[in-house]
Amino acid sequence: MIHFESDYTEGAHPRILEKLVSTNMEQTKGYGEDPYCEHARELIKKACGNINLEVHFLVGGTQTNTTVISSVLRPHQGVISANTGHINCHETGAIEATGHKVLPLVSEDGKITAQQVREYYDEHWADSSHEHVVQPGMVYISHPTENGTTYQKDELVKLYNLCKELELPLFIDGARLGYALASEGNDLSLEDIAANCDVFYIGGTKVGALFGEAVVITNNSIKKDFRYHIKLRGGMLAKGRLLGLQFETLFTNNLYEEISEHAVKLAMRIREAFEKNGYSFLYDSKTNQQFPILPIRLLEYLGEKYSYNFWTKIDETHHAVRFCTSWATKEENVEALLVDIEEFHQSN
Amino acid sequence: MIHFESDYTEGAHPRILEKLVSTNMEQTKGYGEDPYCEHARELIKKACGNINLEVHFLVGGTQTNTTVISSVLRPHQGVISANTGHINCHETGAIEATGHKVLPLVSEDGKITAQQVREYYDEHWADSSHEHVVQPGMVYISHPTENGTTYQKDELVKLYNLCKELELPLFIDGARLGYALASEGNDLSLEDIAANCDVFYIGGTKVGALFGEAVVITNNSIKKDFRYHIKLRGGMLAKGRLLGLQFETLFTNNLYEEISEHAVKLAMRIREAFEKNGYSFLYDSKTNQQFPILPIRLLEYLGEKYSYNFWTKIDETHHAVRFCTSWATKEENVEALLVDIEEFHQSN
Amino acid sequence: MIHFESDYTEGAHPRILEKLVSTNMEQTKGYGEDPYCEHARELIKKACGNINLEVHFLVGGTQTNTTVISSVLRPHQGVISANTGHINCHETGAIEATGHKVLPLVSEDGKITAQQVREYYDEHWADSSHEHVVQPGMVYISHPTENGTTYQKDELVKLYNLCKELELPLFIDGARLGYALASEGNDLSLEDIAANCDVFYIGGTKVGALFGEAVVITNNSIKKDFRYHIKLRGGMLAKGRLLGLQFETLFTNNLYEEISEHAVKLAMRIREAFEKNGYSFLYDSKTNQQFPILPIRLLEYLGEKYSYNFWTKIDETHHAVRFCTSWATKEENVEALLVDIEEFHQSN
């Protein structure tokens, strides 16, 4: 079985493992205060344009979202998110477990707009009994979104300008950030992202690392005491250097970009193969996740050799599914898939 | 500088790294549902006597304590712990952050007794306004404790029998469990431990793994929906197999025991060296942490080559400090330390 | 200005004040353990059919909802509610503050159906990664709803049977329960309600009391330790007898029914007056809240003498608004309103 159902099926990029092996018996301080973390922080700062920012390393995405959001909000505040946002759907209520409501905005493609945020905000404050309603306290977006879609620079700038105007810190979940940066038509650099939010994270788990998310904080009030929050939420890794070593490797010799581009290139080939055969897509993704709408017969045919994710039922004979590539996807596996798609069409 | 200040200064046992490297490009399911986790669970079950239990893997200790405790308690209940317990002192209020008070019992050595628990329980229920007071809902102990001390079998059996009688689930924090099992005078096997509590964990982070704690649940009501709790508290590792691979390795060919014994043997040599020179100890530890009370002059002398942890001031000229060994401690480093202790005494 | 905008604009029914005055200098135990609470509990038990139930008194609705819901759910569970439910909209995230997500079902009229609950439940458990999603743990409905609509007996029985089948405790918010019981077409007695849920409350604040909600628990597992939960959520009134005295009065000589009927009768007259003039309603309410859709010109005309609640904009010339009656509404005020409605129509 060849796996296309997620982007965390393999271990880590070989250079990361080499780094872990070669430093294994060194003795360092724990909890992220070692020289490798320090160096990784420097590399990330540089990649973000050397602005005044702080970098912290956590293990996983849910933990990171929970730690950041609960560190920002006051008890009576909630976090605005697309209704499809990861924090609203797939974290078992981790945000609510810290006492905060997720305030969902309806989204077709996973993105939310400045206009939507403004309307929600205005409606809240126009309500004469607004004290009976959760106060919007920050904005959460994913880039790319859970649907593989991405923000353009003008969209992000507009959203962030609004957030600053309304004093709603903007947090970008970048669990798959590399794949957005490598996507066709992308006009956002890492520097642009750092300049247009209060806090974001650079995903490692799905982009070449064994695990790890690098939180980048530009807003001074969020920086304050952030290490307490990491510890409090169970995210402070004892052997913190494991995170430093991985991000140091990813941000050396452009590895993060290189492996992201690899994944996106292969995803685009899958996309084109489906397009060529006349299939449409549930979402217009230029990143490593593709959501084609396919006949069940084709899915059954492919399902013998390839695994993918069922996403939603479209009609009696069609399902939307997800195919993922990653830094680890082998070109030959994608080739095989393309051949089989052709095969199916010629014999049907 | 040779580090004795903690037991998480190095990476992982080489066999663990080999395993990670050799399986790196395999594709598996995530979130702990892969064959390596499955196999590791089987090995741990076997080591625990094949009783009816469930095994889950989490990343770190604070996360594990929080997940277990919050999954057991009802909102009005607290967890009984030694006042020196890790959850009461060094987790930035992670337990309280889930809504629960830690109910501390005064302990000199880090242990608590069945007698103390019974008194606390009786006092609670004798209070005519007990509904105004946090209800004791479970008992937490560490084995070994944060002070390096350990429970004897009769103590544990007595405590657990009481807990069953009072319907207070007993949870054992085994972050350093291997070192207790390998300690001189220990009469508790892993089977005994599994048979004498409702839930415990086998620490990996401090005993040879890169990270990882294996939670073993014997109480059926705690088993129910435990995976939800892991996810909810941010502890469900995407590439869960990393945990399975590590525990599989630790529980193959007795590696967990072997490396624990190594650490304890070296700790005992340090202990003996101090004892021989007439020093006493803050706690009577037979495990990998030693807490000698030493003259500041000796500490300064040793401090040039060795790092240790300051623990507490005893008087104007003496401090209690902590020396840790671990699975990774090199025999030659301990030899060097012993020579330097002798050296100091001969020249003073 | 004559107030129709809410049902808590006055104090309490005079008989309640008389009771408070006549018992004022008596000395009783606090915290709900006095003879008046005891007697009130007996009266409520009797009114509920003398089944095996427990009665507790709390001060207000948000407090009651929070206390009940947080006492029932485990940390990974959420509460199913209509999206329009009070707990989802107007409690400043009080439920989330106890760690739980409100799981909203789309509702046009404020009610939810057994069918909707089953679909939500089935969808949850059919999801192969259901552990990443909040587990439905109980069901919350309001009767009457926030929109003034009510459940018929067959609807409630069907919903409760399903809840029992799925092991989802059913909680009925009865902040305005009296007005449902007194509504035209109602076929649910208090006994029926007690027999068809796990826990509900009988609203006092909006039905004749100064304040107070009587929680009735039929499910044994919810009864356990409930007083701890009341104290924990800040709801245990020191002079608890104030609650007992009020509910004793309300449940003596059918006062609760009598004053509810008064309010509903007047609401129906308002309803008919609008109907007669051809206006439609946002919701089909037979209870004390009426939601007519009215021309802005009429609203401006009435607004000079009467206050009402703006509800929502329908189009450029029409708004939906809320008129409330209560136990305290004066017949003469309703008469005056009816005259003015007629007046407006004759002169326009």
Add this chain to the structure above:
Amino acid sequence: MIHFESDYTEGAHPRILEKLVSTNMEQTKGYGEDPYCEHARELIKKACGNINLEVHFLVGGTQTNTTVISSVLRPHQGVISANTGHINCHETGAIEATGHKVLPLVSEDGKITAQQVREYYDEHWADSSHEHVVQPGMVYISHPTENGTTYQKDELVKLYNLCKELELPLFIDGARLGYALASEGNDLSLEDIAANCDVFYIGGTKVGALFGEAVVITNNSIKKDFRYHIKLRGGMLAKGRLLGLQFETLFTNNLYEEISEHAVKLAMRIREAFEKNGYSFLYDSKTNQQFPILPIRLLEYLGEKYSYNFWTKIDETHHAVRFCTSWATKEENVEALLVDIEEFHQSN
């Protein structure tokens, strides 16, 4: 039976009931936005010296403590309190339920000193792994304390100056504030109290009201959005005017002072009667609670006519108990008690 066991055994001062009765059928806005609340706020502001402060009304003490503390702290912070503090002992973990640890300082008499706070603070920040420990975020004291003891002006000023220096907001629980203000030797006015803390409350429940606590906030950052916090914690009374009416009455014609003085005067007579007969006291209280250490034989003798609170066992033949007076205590009942104490001594 004559009750001396608590200060909430009766209803409310007659003038309060008269006020409730005379205004009963008026229609006002809810949730504390009515003219009575507004007037009561003005009266309290004036009594506090007309400084820049905000007044909010809540129903009970635990609710008030929870609302204030959770509105001040960040998630990683705890509240410093005497170990005997109400929040640490008698609120069923309400503070922890909002996610925060109570940080207890050992106190013999219920008070804490500036010196103790400084030491705790310094110890926290001196710890190199302070991020693993709950950060002190505010200070809570009771005045009078749960033991009836009170702060002198110089003690409070010193404590508050330190709190300002360390940026730890100071919160004074004044559930029995009136009795401290009326106590012998008191040198603190209400103005002094308002000037020497960030937030405090004026207790109504135990000082003449049916219920109600008036929170006075002087610190601007605590004022922000405080009404959201009240609603969120279930403390926003629908018929908020009930609170306004009560505090308006208490702060008219010095009623609050007058009834407090009454209680304290009677408590002093009880104290003197015990003193005269050679008994000592567990705490040196000049307020309405007295904690004599008495022979069990005397307690049994008095127990036939009077109820009191058992406090603690002193030895085989002596218990410490609590006698409370209040605004409602009848002089004749105290006289009777004094006679019986004498009686016992003459016949023994």
